[in-house]
Amino acid sequence: MSSPSAIPSSQPSAWAPIAITAFRVLWFAQLGSNIGTAFGAPVVFGVNALSFVVAVIALVW
Structure with a gap:
């Protein structure tokens, strides 16, 4: 039986x-859009505000 450490690192x-x-x-x-939709985040300029904030954070990160 092979152990998880036996997996080649080329994958x-x-x-x-x-x-x-x-x-x-x-x-x-x-x-962010999915989470914002589930919790009813406000929509600003037709965009879910939470998805916009999350996208900006991801861009800066």
Whole structure:
């Protein structure tokens, strides 16, 4: 039986796309939008305010 440490390190991590800025901004904006919709966050200029704030934070990060 193989142990988890026997996995070759050449396989990319599931978190690898987070290193790409555009992907990170869009992913966090979508996450913020989903959370904001669930909790009824206010809409500003047709955009869920929480998704906008989360996207700005992801962009700066």
